[in-house]
Structure formats: C-alpha cells, structure tokens
Amino acid sequence: MMPLKSLVRGLVATLALVGVAAGVQARPFDAIKKSGKIVIATEGQFAPFNHYEGAKLTGFEVEVAEAVAAKLGVKPEWKALSFDALLTGLGQDRWDLVIASHGITDERAKAVTFTEPHYCSGGVIIAKNPAIKTAKDLGGKVIAVQTGTSYQENVKKVSAVKEIKNFPQDTDARSALASGRVDAWVTDKFVALKALKSGPDAGMKMGDFLFIERIAAAVAKGNSSLAGEFNKGLAAIMADGTYAKISTKWFGEDIRCK
Numbered sequence: 001m002m003p004l005k006s007l008v009r010g011l012v013a014t015l016a017l018v019g020v021a022a023g024v025q026a027r028p029f030d031a032i033k034k035s036g037k038i039v040i041a042t043e044g045q046f047a048p049f050n051h052y053e054g055a056k057l058t059g060f061e062v063e064v065a066e067a068v069a070a071k072l073g074v075k076p077e078w079k080a081l082s083f084d085a086l087l088t089g090l091g092q093d094r095w096d097l098v099i100a101s102h103g104i105t106d107e108r109a110k111a112v113t114f115t116e117p118h119y120c121s122g123g124v125i126i127a128k129n130p131a132i133k134t135a136k137d138l139g140g141k142v143i144a145v146q147t148g149t150s151y152q153e154n155v156k157k158v159s160a161v162k163e164i165k166n167f168p169q170d171t172d173a174r175s176a177l178a179s180g181r182v183d184a185w186v187t188d189k190f191v192a193l194k195a196l197k198s199g200p201d202a203g204m205k206m207g208d209f210l211f212i213e214r215i216a217a218a219v220a221k222g223n224s225s226l227a228g229e230f231n232k233g234l235a236a237i238m239a240d241g242t243y244a245k246i247s248t249k250w251f252g253e254d255i256r257c258k
C-alpha cells in the first residue's frame, strides 16, 4: 500500500498542476470581446516597427495592431517588455497577443500559434567595410546580433564566422558596429534602412539578405479563436486601404507579403 505521506504529496502535486493549468488558460476571443480590451505585448525597441517617441509607444506594428483591434471592437492595452520575455508570457497568460516582428519559425511554432503574417522582410548584412556584403564575406568576421532573434539563428548557420556577439537589444548590436567593436551587424532590412539614414551611423552600408522571413503576431498555443479573429481583422485592413496607408507612412511602400 502507498504510504499516506506520499499519497498526500502526490495529491498536492496533482492539484498544483491542475491549478497552474487553470490559471494559465489563454483568453479565447469571446472573453476578450466581453472585457472590451485586448492585452498586447511588444518590445518597444525596434524602430520603426515598435518603439518609443518620447513616452509614446508607436511604430508600424503598433499602428497595425491598433487598426486590427478597432476592427474587432476591442481596446488595446499595451505592454512593453524585453524581446526574450514576449513569447514566454503568452504561455503564462500574461497578455493575449504579441506583435514584435517575430519571424515564423518551426521552433517558435512549437510553443505559440502564429497569425497570418503582417509583413515580409529578412535579415541583412550591414558593415562599414564595403567588402562585407554577402554570407561568404562573414568568414573570419565578428558579427553583432540581438539575442534570441532569427538573425542570431541564421548567423550561427554561417560556419566560417569567427565570433557572434549577442546583445539584449538590437540597438546595442548597432552601436557595436558604429563604434567598430564588430565587423558586421545582422538585422531587419527596414530597420537597417532607417538606421542608415540617421547621422551617427554614417559609413554603414547595407549588403545582401542573409535570409528572408515572414513576420507575424503570436497568441498562446492553440488559441485559435483569437488567431482567427485577428486574421479576419488583418484581412479587413489589408482590403480597405488602412494597411497600405500605415505601411506607406512608415516605409514609403507596402510591405505586406506578396
């Protein structure tokens, strides 16, 4: 017979598990709709997609998410957190949706449910030395990337790279290149285009794509009602001209996946 002590311990452990599971139940769309607000998390450090202008959170993805929320009839409540905390928080039911330029990858899709992509882009190579332009040119070089990004994953695949320096924020990786601590920086094409336009980074040149990716918002794994409604809202703003207007405002072009 099982001793009473271990029986009690087992019971407590089971109850804790059930409790935790109940506590982390993602909110389906009808619960979000009923409450009137959707909690959306982003990074706030990735201009021009999600960043601060003074105290105001703004950027292409912030405006896209707000336009989708308006279609769904819910008010967005924003949270800004470090990039590596965003997808994990979905599983803990800390927010309903993440929109922070996540590329759709098989690895991430094991943990979260992606919506339809809201733009297509890719990681480009940026360097001061005009001879560093392609993946082949990264051989023997020191490369800066933001931790936990698809840039890091794809630079890892370039076997001849001398060293990958990881930074908590993409802006730190950019500074490392600006100050000459690394030979190249890999980041999003549109982030690079914006960075290269601004003064302090004069001398940086954008090379080729290292890889391309489809970028999407994410919800808790299996929250298909929310993903489905978000997709409907996204399709609606893509159809009625709202998306094109927001995209043109930030990029001078329409960056939806073709």
Ligand code: LYS
Binding pocket: 043, 045, 046, 083, 100, 101, 102, 103, 104, 146, 148, 149, 150, 151, 170, 188, 215
């Ligand atoms: N698109 C990249 C990724 O999927 C970067 C995301 C944003 C980084 N601040 O990892």
